[in-house]
Amino acid sequence: MLEIKNLSAAVEGKTILQGLDLTVRPGEVHAIMGPNGSGKSTLAQVLAGRPEYQVLGGEVRFLGMDLLALKPEERARAGVFLAFQYPVEIPGVNTAYFLKSALNAIRKHRGQEPLDAMDFLALARDRMKLLEFDEKFLSRSVNEGFSGGEKKRHEVFQMAILEPALAILDETDSGLDIDALRIVAAGVNRLRRPDAAQVVITHYQRLLNYIVPDVVHVLLGGRIVKSGPPDLALQLEERGYDWLIEETAAPARS
Amino acid sequence: MTPAISAAIPGTSVDLNAWRASFEELQRRESAAAPGWLAGLRRRGWSLFEEHGMPRPDQEEWRFTSVAALARLPFQPALEPAEGQRPGDLLPPQAAAETGPRLVFVDGFFAPGWSRLEGLPDGVRVRSLAEVMKLPEPGLEPHLFGCAEVVDHGLAALNMAFFEDGAVVEVGAGVAVPEPIHVIHLASGRALQATFHLHHLWIAGPGSRIKIVEHYESAQAGAYVTNVMTELAAGEGAIVEHGRWQAEGLEAVHVASVQARLGPRARLVSHSISAGARLARHDFRSRMEGEGGETMFNGLYLGMGEQIVDHHTTIDHGAARCGSHQQYHGILDGRARGVFNGKIMVRPGAQKTDAKQTNRNLLLSRDAMVHTKPQLEIFADDVRCTHGATVGQMDADALFFLRARGMDELGARRLLMRAFAGGILDRVSIEAWRERLDREVTAWFESLEAPAAGSSAAAKELS
Ligand SMILES: Nc1ncnc2c1ncn2[C@@H]1O[C@H](COP(=O)(O)OP(=O)(O)OP(=O)(O)O)[C@@H](O)[C@H]1O
Ligand SMILES: [Mg+2]
Numbered sequence: 001m002l003e004i005k006n007l008s009a010a011v012e013g014k015t016i017l018q019g020l021d022l023t024v025r026p027g028e029v030h031a032i033m034g035p036n037g038s039g040k041s042t043l044a045q046v047l048a049g050r051p052e053y054q055v056l057g058g059e060v061r062f063l064g065m066d067l068l069a070l071k072p073e074e075r076a077r078a079g080v081f082l083a084f085q086y087p088v089e090i091p092g093v094n095t096a097y098f099l100k101s102a103l104n105a106i107r108k109h110r111g112q113e114p115l116d117a118m119d120f121l122a123l124a125r126d127r128m129k130l131l132e133f134d135e136k137f138l139s140r141s142v143n144e145g146f147s148g149g150e151k152k153r154h155e156v157f158q159m160a161i162l163e164p165a166l167a168i169l170d171e172t173d174s175g176l177d178i179d180a181l182r183i184v185a186a187g188v189n190r191l192r193r194p195d196a197a198q199v200v201i202t203h204y205q206r207l208l209n210y211i212v213p214d215v216v217h218v219l220l221g222g223r224i225v226k227s228g229p230p231d232l233a234l235q236l237e238e239r240g241y242d243w244l245i246e247e248t249a250a251p252a253r254s
Numbered sequence: 255m256t257p258a259i260s261a262a263i264p265g266t267s268v269d270l271n272a273w274r275a276s277f278e279e280l281q282r283r284e285s286a287a288a289p290g291w292l293a294g295l296r297r298r299g300w301s302l303f304e305e306h307g308m309p310r311p312d313q314e315e316w317r318f319t320s321v322a323a324l325a326r327l328p329f330q331p332a333l334e335p336a337e338g339q340r341p342g343d344l345l346p347p348q349a350a351a352e353t354g355p356r357l358v359f360v361d362g363f364f365a366p367g368w369s370r371l372e373g374l375p376d377g378v379r380v381r382s383l384a385e386v387m388k389l390p391e392p393g394l395e396p397h398l399f400g401c402a403e404v405v406d407h408g409l410a411a412l413n414m415a416f417f418e419d420g421a422v423v424e425v426g427a428g429v430a431v432p433e434p435i436h437v438i439h440l441a442s443g444r445a446l447q448a449t450f451h452l453h454h455l456w457i458a459g460p461g462s463r464i465k466i467v468e469h470y471e472s473a474q475a476g477a478y479v480t481n482v483m484t485e486l487a488a489g490e491g492a493i494v495e496h497g498r499w500q501a502e503g504l505e506a507v508h509v510a511s512v513q514a515r516l517g518p519r520a521r522l523v524s525h526s527i528s529a530g531a532r533l534a535r536h537d538f539r540s541r542m543e544g545e546g547g548e549t550m551f552n553g554l555y556l557g558m559g560e561q562i563v564d565h566h567t568t569i570d571h572g573a574a575r576c577g578s579h580q581q582y583h584g585i586l587d588g589r590a591r592g593v594f595n596g597k598i599m600v601r602p603g604a605q606k607t608d609a610k611q612t613n614r615n616l617l618l619s620r621d622a623m624v625h626t627k628p629q630l631e632i633f634a635d636d637v638r639c640t641h642g643a644t645v646g647q648m649d650a651d652a653l654f655f656l657r658a659r660g661m662d663e664l665g666a667r668r669l670l671m672r673a674f675a676g677g678i679l680d681r682v683s684i685e686a687w688r689e690r691l692d693r694e695v696t697a698w699f700e701s702l703e704a705p706a707a708g709s710s711a712a713a714k715e716l717s
Contacts, residue, residue, distance in 0.1 A: 048658045052650070076660035088651040092673025101669075102659035109660075141673075158659065 001026050001197055002047075002067075002166055007058035008222075009046045015056065016042040018222035024166070027194045031208055032201045033233065034219035035241045040201045041085050043219065044170045048082040049075050063165065076102075077109035079165030083155035083172050085201075090142040095154075096124070098142055103161055127160040131187040148175035156184050160191055167191070168199045173207040185210030205237040218244055273303075276331050277415055283333070289390045295399060299414025306408035315407065318593045318625045319535055319564040321507075329479050331416040332362045332448040353686070354433040357382075360440050362450030362480075363419045373433070377426035377462075380435075383453055384419045394422070397457055397487050403539070404485065404513040410537075413483045413511070417453035420482075423466065427459040427489070434465035434495075434684045439482075441506065443474025452482040460489035460517070466496050467687055470530065472503035480531075483511040488520035490544065495523045497687060501530040501694065504559065508534040518544025518573070525682050527691055528563050529556040529698055539568040542576040553582035554678040556698050557590030557622070564593035569611075571604040571637075580611040583678050585671060586622035587702055597629040600637050607637040615645045616674050618705065668699045 002024040009017040016039045024030050034040050046053045047060065049072035060067040067075060090098075103123075104114040115123065128135060133153055143151050152172050159167050169188070173181055188198065188211055200211055208216070208230060216232040217224045220241065225248045226232065277300050284293065309316040357380065358368035364382035371380055386392050405411050421437050437454065458464050470480060480502060488494045494514075502508050508531035514522050520542075528534050540549040555563040569578040584592040594613045615624045628641040648670060656666035675695050682688040 048654075050654050050658075071663070072654060072657040073660055073662050073666075076658055082658055084655065088649070088655045090649075090652045090655070090670070090673065092676045093652075093656075093669055098656070098659070098661075098669070101665070102656075102661055105660040105662070105665075162659070 001063055002199075003059075003061045005059045007043075007046070007060060008056040009042060010054045010056055011042065011052060016222050017046065019058070020219075020223050022217065022224055024197045024199060026165075026197055027192070028215070029192070029198045029200065029211060029213045031211075031213035031216045031230075031233065032199060032219050032224075033203065033216060033236055038219050039222045040219050041170055042222075044082050044085075044168045044199075044201060047075075047168060048072060048080060073105070076162075076164075077106050079196075081159050081162055081164030081167045083152075083159060083167065083169040085170040085174075087143050087146075087151040087155055089144045089146075091144050093142045095140055095142050096120070096138040099124070099138075099158060099161055102158075106162060124161065127157060130160055130190060131157050132183050133157045149177060149180050152176055153180060153184055156187055160187060163191070163196075165196050166199070167196070168201070170201045171203065172200075173202050173204060181207065182210060205233040208233050220244060220248060272330065273412075276333070280331070280333060280416065287388070289388070289392075291392060292387055296415050298399075299405070299411050299416070302405050302411035303408055303415055306405075306411050308408045313407075315566060315595070318591065319533070319562055321409075321533070321535075329447055329449045331412075331418075332445050332450050333418070354436065355380075356436040356438055357421045358438045358440065359419065359421075359452065361442050361445040361448070362439075362452055364421075368438075374435075375429060375431060377429035378431055379422075379424040379426075381422045382419055383417065383422050383455070386422050394455060394457075397485060398455055400485060400487065400513075400515060401541070403541075404483065404511065406537070409481055409509045409535075410483060410511050412449075413451050413453060413481050416449075416451040417483075418451055420453040420455065422454075423456045423464075425456075425458045425462040425464050425492075428461040429459065430463040431465070434467055434497075434687065436467050436469060438469045439471070439480065441472040441474075441476070441478055441480070441502065443472065443476045446476045446478060449479040449481055452480070454482070454484040456484070456486045456494075458486075458488045458492040458494050458520075461491045462489070463493045464495075465684055466494075467684065468496075468498045470498070470500045470502050470508060472501075472506060472530070475503045475505060477505040477507075479507040479509065481509045483513065486512065486514040486522070488514065488516045488522055490517040491519045492517070493521045495683060497525045497682065497684065498527065498536075499687075499691065499694070500526070500528040500534055500536075502534075503530065504532050504561070506531045510535070511537045512539070514538075514540040514549070516540060516542045516544065516547040516549065516576075519546040519548075520544070521548040521550075523550040523681075523683075524552070525678070526551070526553040526555075526565065527678070527695075528553070528565075529694070531563075532560060533562045533564075535564045535566070537566045537568075539570065540578070541570040541572055542578075543572045545573045545575050547573065547576040549576075549578045550681075551578075551580040551582075552678050552681050553580075553594075554675055554695070555582070555584045555592055556586075556675075556695070557584070557592055558587040558702060559590060560588070561590045562593070563590070564595075566593075566595045566597075568597045568599065569609060571598070571600040571607045571609065571634075573601075574604055575606045576604065577608045578610070580613075581678060581681070582613045583674060584613070584615040584624055585618065585674065586615065586624060587618040589619075589621040589623075591622070592624040592626075594624070594626045594643070595629060596627070596641065597631070598639055598641070600630075600632040600634050600639070602633045604634045605636040607634060607639070609637070609639045611641040613643040614674070614677070615643075616671070617645060617647055618702070664704060667705065668696070671699050672696065 004022040007020040218226040626643040
């Protein structure tokens with residue numbers, strides 16, 4: 001469903017992604033790991049369509065579409081969802097109002113009737129249970145005054161409401177306490193569907209005990225340099241990234 | 255009468271003689287009937303005008319707000335109701351829908367046929383100023399032009415020389431007026447190139463409660479000047495909520511002065527929402543003369559095209575233990591220019607003063623501009639004064655977040671603007687008015703031209 005070929009991208013004139021390839025099929029869960037600054041969030045932002053990131057080359061197909069030709073909102077409506085590493089606070093924008101508008105924009109795109117306030121609340125309550133997310137957040141401004149962990153849980157709550165075809169979770173586990181991690185991971189698992197895929201960016205193997213990926217990728221220097229079974233995460237936890245840096249530096253690839 | 259200053263108003267090409275002729279005509283017309291107090295006020299106003307002249311850009315208070323455009327046109331006072339001044343179709347539907355008590359002024363004069371005063375409780379007295387001006391003794395001392403400071407520039411002096419009508423509202427001690435009183439000003443478009451000198455006087459007796467909202471709207475496009483002064487006196491423990499909705503046509507000039515005096519423990523909340531006129535200048539002053547008074551000034555100014563919108567506020571802490579809270583938000587697009595000058599004066603002995611001032615500005619275009627300046631004059635030592643100003647653009651992170659959740663760019667921008675405006679609108683406690691403002695402000699957002707594809711430049715390059 002997602003096919004990235006030779007993707008290069010820059011931000012502020014600095015090239016970050018340098019010929020990245022990745023293929024994700026429906027129903028799969030992929031984990032992406034890699035050292036700080038290697039380009040994981042850049043990849044996520046480029047896929048979501050952040051205007052500040054400039055695509056230099058390559059191709060991304062999503063459900064048969066040319067993803068890079070779409071505006072961010074068109075991507076969201078087509079089913080791309082990014083759980084942000086650093087969720088933004090938006091004072092004065094009511095969470096329930098925002099989320100209902102977002103959902104109805106997506107429903108409209110799918111040719112569905114908009115949900116009214118009552119139906120939305122029913123849906124929200126159902127998904128809040130799934131994530132043990134408190135209803136009081138609905139009446140507050142988006143992320144304003146939320147704790148770090150609450151913001152992350154809020155991202156997954158949005159995912160649960162919007163039911164995307166492709167969810168990219170950018171370090172959703174950082175900032176969550178042990179119990180919250182378990183709850184959120186269980187929620188994410190419940191949101192798995194045969195026709196939907198998840199890309200989980202993380203630094204910690206621990207998360208992958210809860211969200212078991214089909215493939216683990218290592219992103220280094222703007223490229224996927226290694227892919228393997230879940231065991232790869234254990235190996236990284238033990239050995240760090242240095243051995244991979246040496247391994248990939250040696251051969252003159254592309 | 256020997257001219258005290260040269261015929262041309264300094265700094266402008268305005269012919270002072272034209273204004274002088276108008277003044278003399280007014281005096282001639284009134285001479286027989288007018289009571290002495292009125293003639294006295296007018297003469298004082300005229301001599302103050304000769305002293306001040308028209309505001310000039312070399313005056314600190316008018317540095318960024320040129321009235322040259324105003325001074326160039328042959329604006330003359332509207333000395334009597336214009337022909338066909340009370341046509342039945344003038345009232346815009348939204349004003350007509352406003353329920354509750356209201357006073358309507360058309361082209362600067364009270365229109366009793368459109369006004370509605372039933373239902374006001376006992377202890378509230380409402381008259382037109384024109385009516386009061388016929389009385390040998392107005393009985394409004396010390397409130398009408400209550401202190402010298404209210405005339406702090408030439409346009410205020412012109413108001414004193416030429417005022418013709420306005421609303422005089424007196425609320426007795428302890429009387430609570432449950433419904434807001436709407437004071438609606440309409441320009442018919444029939445009195446072009448005229449200046450409407452309006453003067454309102456609202457007196458809230460000790461322990462009373464009142465809400466008053468001023469509306470300024472043009473029924474038709476056209477150039478004219480509104481020059482209005484509102485004097486407001488709140489007695490001991492009175493609670494006053496005051497609002498202004500300024501939506502005059504884009505050829506109009508709006509000059510407003512709101513002058514409040516607060517007694518001990520009186521509380522004033524005043525909201526200034528300004529979206530209209532090509533030049534809008536607001537002078538707000540609250541003089542807290544007794545202990546424990548409280549002033550809240552809120553403002554939201556919206557500007558597009560070539561509009562200039564200026565708020566000059568003065569909070570005068572004249573007694574101990576008074577609080578003031580000012581919050582002004584501006585949204586400027588096109589080549590619009592905003593001015594905010596917030597003066598906080600703490601007089602000797604005004605200990606335990608708590609004064610806060612915030613001005614935030616959202617610039618939607620590269621050519622929009624704002625001049626913001628706090629001005630603190632503190633002559634007491636045990637005080638808390640804070641001020642802060644910000645000037646920024648639309649938050650790119652927030653905008654992207656909303657789009658990444660499926661909202662289109664325009665909708666996301668409007669939502670963020672609404673949130674910014676909400677910081678002011680949410681403070682309005684008069685529910686029906688707040689809801690109307692919300693609709694008006696939303697319509698203003700929707701009338702903005704779509705932003706140039708600056709923020710989505712990268713996305714564009716791809717396609
Ligand atoms: N908006 C930006 N402006 C300038 N540099 C940026 C910007 N965004 C990312 N970068 C740079 O791009 C590089 C990759 O950043 P990115 O956020 O993709 O890393 P990451 O792999 O997600 O790291 P982390 O694990 O710390 O989250 C870094 O060197 C970062 O400083
Ligand atoms: Mg990152």
